[in-house]
Every structure is written in structure tokens, then in C-alpha cells.
Amino acid sequence: xTAEIIDGKACAADIxxxxxxxxxxxxxSGRSPHLAVVIVGEDPASRxxxxxxxxxxxxLAIESTRIDMASTASFDEVVSTVRRLNADDSIDGILxxxxxxxxxxxxxxxxxxxPAKDVDGFHAANLGRLVQGDTSxxxxxxxxxxxxxxxxxGVEVSGARAVIVGRSRIVGMPLSLLLAQKGVxxxxxxxxxxxxxxxxxxxxxDILVAAVGSAGLVAADWVRPGAVVIDVGxxxxxxxxxxxxxxxxxxxxxxxxxxxxxxxxxxxxxxxMTIAMLMSNTVRTAEMRSAD
Amino acid sequence: xTAEIIDGKACAADIxxxxxxxxxxxxxSGRSPHLAVVIVGEDPASRxxxxxxxxxxxxLAIESTRIDMASTASFDEVVSTVRRLNADDSIDGILxxxxxxxxxxxxxxxxxxxPAKDVDGFHAANLGRLVQGDTSxxxxxxxxxxxxxxxxxGVEVSGARAVIVGRSRIVGMPLSLLLAQKGVxxxxxxxxxxxxxxxxxxxxxDILVAAVGSAGLVAADWVRPGAVVIDVGxxxxxxxxxxxxxxxxxxxxxxxxxxxxxxxxxxxxxxxMTIAMLMSNTVRTAEMRSAD
Numbered sequence: 001x002t003a004e005i006i007d008g009k010a011c012a013a014d015i016x017x018x019x020x021x022x023x024x025x026x027x028x029s030g031r032s033p034h035l036a037v038v039i040v041g042e043d044p045a046s047r048x049x050x051x052x053x054x055x056x057x058x059x060l061a062i063e064s065t066r067i068d069m070a071s072t073a074s075f076d077e078v079v080s081t082v083r084r085l086n087a088d089d090s091i092d093g094i095l096x097x098x099x100x101x102x103x104x105x106x107x108x109x110x111x112x113x114x115p116a117k118d119v120d121g122f123h124a125a126n127l128g129r130l131v132q133g134d135t136s137x138x139x140x141x142x143x144x145x146x147x148x149x150x151x152x153x154g155v156e157v158s159g160a161r162a163v164i165v166g167r168s169r170i171v172g173m174p175l176s177l178l179l180a181q182k183g184v185x186x187x188x189x190x191x192x193x194x195x196x197x198x199x200x201x202x203x204x205x206d207i208l209v210a211a212v213g214s215a216g217l218v219a220a221d222w223v224r225p226g227a228v229v230i231d232v233g234x235x236x237x238x239x240x241x242x243x244x245x246x247x248x249x250x251x252x253x254x255x256x257x258x259x260x261x262x263x264x265x266x267x268x269x270x271x272x273m274t275i276a277m278l279m280s281n282t283v284r285t286a287e288m289r290s291a292d
Numbered sequence: 293x294t295a296e297i298i299d300g301k302a303c304a305a306d307i308x309x310x311x312x313x314x315x316x317x318x319x320x321s322g323r324s325p326h327l328a329v330v331i332v333g334e335d336p337a338s339r340x341x342x343x344x345x346x347x348x349x350x351x352l353a354i355e356s357t358r359i360d361m362a363s364t365a366s367f368d369e370v371v372s373t374v375r376r377l378n379a380d381d382s383i384d385g386i387l388x389x390x391x392x393x394x395x396x397x398x399x400x401x402x403x404x405x406x407p408a409k410d411v412d413g414f415h416a417a418n419l420g421r422l423v424q425g426d427t428s429x430x431x432x433x434x435x436x437x438x439x440x441x442x443x444x445x446g447v448e449v450s451g452a453r454a455v456i457v458g459r460s461r462i463v464g465m466p467l468s469l470l471l472a473q474k475g476v477x478x479x480x481x482x483x484x485x486x487x488x489x490x491x492x493x494x495x496x497x498d499i500l501v502a503a504v505g506s507a508g509l510v511a512a513d514w515v516r517p518g519a520v521v522i523d524v525g526x527x528x529x530x531x532x533x534x535x536x537x538x539x540x541x542x543x544x545x546x547x548x549x550x551x552x553x554x555x556x557x558x559x560x561x562x563x564x565m566t567i568a569m570l571m572s573n574t575v576r577t578a579e580m581r582s583a584d
Contacts, residue, residue: 107424127423128416131469132399132461159488167472169424176468176482177423180459185486187493190468194477196451201479 001225003260004153008145008269011152012276019060019276022283026290027061033286034063035093035119035278036085040078040104041071045236046097053095056275062282065091071101078109086114092289093119093282098170107169116288119281122169130177138281143175145273146209146230147184153262155207155228158185163202165218165251166211167192171232175209198222208260210251220255229256229263232270293517295552296445300437300561303444304568311352311568314575318582319353325578326355327411327570328377331389332370332396333363337528338389345387348567354574357383363393370401378406384578385411387570390462399461408580411573414461422469430573435467437565438501438522439476445554447499447520450477455494457510457543458503459484463524467501490514500552502543512547521548521555524562 023033035057039050050066057064067081078100085094094117100106110118115125121140129137139147150157162179166172167190179186191201193212202208202222210218211232223229233251250266257263264270315325327349331342342358349356359373370392377386386409392398402410407417413432421429431439442449454471458464459482471478483493485504494500494514502510503524515521525543542558549555556562 107426122424124420124424125417126420128418128420131419131422131465132414132416133459133465134399159486161488167425167474173423173425173469173472176472177465180465180468180482180484182459182484185484187481187483187487189479189481190472191479192472192474192477194451195479196453 001258001261003229003257003263005257006149006153006228006230006262006264006269008149008264008272011149012272014152015148015276015280016056016060019279019283022287023061026283026286029290031286031290032061032063033092033282034065034090035095035282036065036067036088036091037095037097038067038069038078038081038085039097040069040073041101043099046099050097052275053278056279057282060279062279073101075104075109078104079112082109082112086112086117091117092286093117095120095278117285119278119285121174121281127169127174130174130181133182135178135181138284139178139277140170140174141277141281142171142211142232142270142274143178144277144280145270146175146232147178148277149230149264149270149273150207150228153228155262157207160186160206161189161204162186162207162209163189163191163205164209164211165191165195165198165202166209166213166232168211171211172209175211179207208252212251214251215249216251216253218252218256220253220259223252223256223259225259226261227259229260230270231264231266234266234271293550293553295521295549295555297549298441298445298520298522298554298556298561300441300556300564303441304564306444307440307568307572308348308352311571311575314579315353318575318578321582323578323582324353324355325384325574326357326382327385327387327574328357328359328380328383329387329389330359330361330370330373330377332361332365333393335391338391342389344567345570348571349574352571354571365393367396367401370396371404374401374404378404378409383409384581385409385574387412409577411570411577413466413573419461419466422466422473425473427470427473430576431470431569432462432466433569433573434463434503434524434562434566435470436572437562437569438467438524439470440569441522441556441562441565442499442520445520447554449499452478452498453481453496454478454499454501455481455483455497456501456503457483457490457494458501458505458524460503463503464501467503471499500544504543506543507541508543508545510544510548512545512551515544515548515551517551518553519551521552522562523556523558526558526563
């Protein structure tokens with residue numbers, strides 16, 4: 001068996017079509033969504049991600065403002081920036097790019113963003129709604145992107161055994177809540193580096209999600225033949241044969257494509273969905289503020 | 293094998309000893325913790341629960357104020373009551389007893405309680421911290437009680453397979469997050485009414501938690517011999533042989549005591565722990581406000 005490729009780029013493009021219509025409707029009422037991106041320091045991967053987000057804004061005619069802060073910026077300076085953006089009525093969405101410089105408390109900064117402008121969906125008040133069983137608010141982008149991708153691909157989620165490897169606040173934890181919601185109805189297992197018999201556990205999965213950030217950690221023989229595999233990992237591995245000197249690989253061994261029934265590629269799987277959901281959240285914040 | 297009984301009453305009594313010391317320390321600085329309980333309508337079970345909470349306050353010299361509202365009270369009247377209690381500096385903790393009258397949005401009311409006075413731990417901002425990996429705040433009482441009970445009983449949680457049957461915002465969802473936290477390290481499965489092969493899934497559990505509210509739903513042969521069983525359910529079943537006409541039973545068949553290595557009884561298992569954790573949260577809010 002060779003897996004059907006779950007094409008995140010194509011799904012993201014479909015989402016952008018819908019967003020463009022909503023952006024046009026907003027423009028007709030005199031509003032253009034406006035995203036503010038705060039980036040602190042010179043992390044090269046962050047600059048790549050922020051660049052991709054800004055290009056998506058350009059494609060969709062979403063206004064974006066980038067605030068570059070020096071790696072030496074203090075916690076208080078970042079706090080002041082967030083407070084200023086909260087108070088700025090022209091800004092709909094605020095995103096503080098991770099990682100912040102070592103020692104700066106990312107969660108504390110996240111929780112200072114106005115929940116109504118929290119386009120990353122990482123604010124405690126937004127994450128807490130998932131525990132309450134309410135998914136109508138701003139959802140974290142990567143987990144929301146995975147849900148959309150499963151839906152778009154026609155994967156049967158209700159009653160399925162989903163195993164998520166990784167328990168981050170960004171992906172694993174919120175995705176487990178989304179998959180277990182009433183009406184979604186997967187039976188969800190959260191596994192992690194301390195889980196015993198991880199391979200056998202993964203082989204029970206109808207839907208296997210890898211979100212650990214470790215190249216090829218999930219071996220092909222951890223995948224049950226016919227399972228659906230969602231690979232959230234984006235890892236750089238050295239590759240002198242490329243002009244950049246590295247290539248991107250997922251958390252799942254590429255040979256798993258011979259075992260799964262459907263699988264996301266890396267790159268071109270979950271990555272584009274994360275950006276599409278960020279755009280979706282930004283349009284959403286503008287619509288909500290427009291309705292106020 | 294006959295299971296060791298995990299004695300929630302004894303564990304709760306141990307917790308009360310520690311709380312009394314903290315309450316004495318607060319009193320020395322001129323503060324007494326003060327819990328406000330709002331009860332709307334005449335639900336008989338609610339009155340029993342609120343009575344038990346008030347008796348716990350009396351045992352511990354925690355001041356308690358009960359606000360009785362008619363079953364005909366409007367949403368706005370309940371909102372006004374909560375706002376008044378938020379603003380009242382003499383009140384440390386606020387609890388709105390569930391269930392509210394039919395049609396009244398409980399989650400909306402919960403989210404109006406000041407997060408710093410949210411002794412039930414159900415506010416989105418408090419639940420969201422669990423997704424963020426932070427368990428230092430006000431935790432929901434029943435899940436926190438289960439965690440304390442496992443610790444008190446010496447149950448090995450790290451690396452264990454935990455299966456939680458039930459995905460409520462009150463128990464199943466937050467407990468899954470607590471068990472999966474870094475440093476706790478259980479491998480957690482959230483199962484529910486839509487889960488397939490529920491019996492086989494439960495038999496994989498080292499720690500089986502039943503939190504569905506359905507008498508005896510979890511059959512004895514769903515329990516792996518030697519597993520630890522935590523029965524969160526409290527269900528009334530008719531029993532003409534008793535003076536009250538009913539008795540309380542859990543979600544797990546009583547014959548599971550012959551299979552498990554350790555198991556909580558109903559009543560006297562998780563129930564007393566929920567109240568102990570409510571008292572603990574109330575003392576906590578008073579300490580936090582005292583430190584301000």
C-alpha cells in the first residue's frame with residue numbers, strides 16, 4: 001500500500017478562497033483585518049515563519065505590521081509592546097512569535113494579549129474553553145489545522161482511536177481536547193517521552209499524530225497498516241546535497257508512506273494549515289470587533 | 293484478590309489537618325477564609341452537596357455565606373449576585389452550585405466569577421492553565437482530589453496507562469490534562485459513550501477512572517486484574533430496604549473489588565476529596581488575597 005498524500009497546501013488554498021470572500025465583505029463595511037506580529041531577537045527559524053505569515057497576509061490583503069525587538073529587549077519592554085497593541089483599535093490580531101529569548105516567560109506574555117486579539121489561540125482563557133467543551137472561540141492554529149485537514153480529507157474521526165505523541169501546550173494538549181469533543185468523538189490517547197511501549201500504543205491508532213519535534217522518532221513499523229498519519233513535526237536535518245545545507249523532515253519516518261492509508265508530507269502537510277488557521281483567526285477577530 | 297480500599301475519608305481528614313494549620317496562620321494575621329455559595333432553585337441533591345460543603349467549612353472555621361436564590365431567578369439576577377460577590381472584599385471564594393435551572397448557561401456564569409475567587413476551578417482562565425502545563429493555580433476540585441488520592445495511596449502514576457471514561461468539563465477533560473502533565477507522566481486515554489470496544493480499552497488500564505454518572509456502567513470484567521480503580525460516579529438507585537428509599541452507588545460494578553488491586557468506595561472515596569479540595573482552594577484564595 002502507498003498512502004494517499006494529505007495535501008495541506010491544497011487544503012490551505014481552499015481555506016484561503018473562503019477567507020478572501022469574508023475579507024471582501026469586511027472591506028465593503030470599511031474594515032481590513034490587521035495582524036500585528038511581534039518578533040524578539042534574531043532566531044533564524046522564527047524569521048522564516050514570520051516571513052511565511054506575512055506573505056500569507058499579502059496574498060489575502062490582510063494588513064500586517066511587524067514589530068522587531070532586539071534580542072536584548074527586557075520582559076517589561078515586550079509587555080509594554082503587547083499592552084500598546086491591545087489598546088490600539090486599528091489592530092485586530094496580535095501574535096508574539098515563539099521562541100522568545102531564553103528566560104523570558106512566553107506563557108506570561110501570551111496571557112497579557114487581549115483574549116479577543118489572541119490569534120494564536122494560546123491565551124489561557126481561550127484554551128480553557130476547549131476544556132469546557134466550547135470550540136466556538138479562537139482555536140490554537142496547528143490543532144485547528146489538523147482538525148480541518150482530517151475533515152477535508154474525509155477521515156472518519158468519530159469512534160476512531162487517535163493517538164497523539166507529544167503533549168505540548170501548542171499542539172498535543174489542545175489537539176487531544178479537540179479530538180475528544182462531543183460531536184467529534186475520537187477516543188484519544190496522549191502519549192509522550194515517558195510513555196511505555198510507545199510503539200505498541202501507536203500501532204493501536206486509527207489516526208496517529210506525531211508532534212514531538214524529533215526527526216523520524218516515529219518508526220514506520222509503529223504505524224498500523226491502513227492508519228492515517230498526521231505528522232506535525234518540522235525538523236531540519238543536515239543535507240550537504242542541498243543549497244541550504246539542510247532539508248526539512250517530519251517526526252515520522254518517510255517509509256511510513258508505505259504503511260499508512262493516508263499521510264501528511266513534511267513540508268506541505270500541517271505547516272500550511274497552521275498559517276491558514278492563523279489567517280482564519282485574524283479574519284475572525286476583525287469580524288468579531290466589527291460586530292461590536 | 294480483594295482490592296485495598298482507597299479511603300477518601302481518611303485522606304480528606306489528613307488534608308483537613310494541614311488546612312487547619314494554614315487557617316490558624318491566616319487567623320494570626322487577622323484573616324479568616326470566607327466562602328460564598330450561591331444556590332439557585334430547589335434541586336434536592338444540590339442541597340445535600342451544599343450542606344456537606346457548609347459542614348466542612350464549620351469543621352475548619354472557614355466562614356461560609358449561603359445565598360439562596362429562587363428557581364425563578366433570572367440569568368441577570370444570578371449575574372448581579374456573582375458581580376456583587378466579586379466586588380465584595382470580605383469574600384475569598386465564590387461557588388455557584390450546579391445544576392442551575394434548566395436553560396441557564398452555567399459556563400457563562402462560571403466565567404463571570406473572578407478567576408482569583410474561582411474555588412471550583414472551572415473558570416476558562418483557570419482550566420486553560422492546565423493546557424499550558426501549569427498546575428500551580430486553582431485546580432478543579434474533583435480532578436485535583438483524584439490526583440491527591442492517587443498520591444496518598446502510593447499509586448505509581450509515572451508511565452502508567454490511565455484510561456478515563458467520561459469527558460465532562462468538571463472531571464474527565466481536566467483530569468486527563470492533570471494526569472498527562474510533565475512530571476506526572478501517565479499515558480492518558482480519554483474514552484466516552486462513543487468509544488468503540490470500551491471494555492477492551494478499559495482492560496488496558498493500570499489506572500481506570502470512571503466518571504460518567506451511570507450506575508455500574510463499568511463492569512467488573514472491564515477491570516484488568518491488579519488495576520487501580522477510581523470511581524468518581526455517585527448515583528442514586530432505588531432501594532426500598534433503606535430509610536431514604538435509595539442508596540448511592542458508583543459507576544463501577546461493586547464486584548470489581550474482587551479484581552482490582554485498589555479501589556475507591558462509593559460513598560467515601562472521591563466524594564470527600566472533592567470537598568477537601570474545595571476547602572483547600574478556599575484557603576488558597578484567602579492566602580493569595582492576603583499576600584496582595
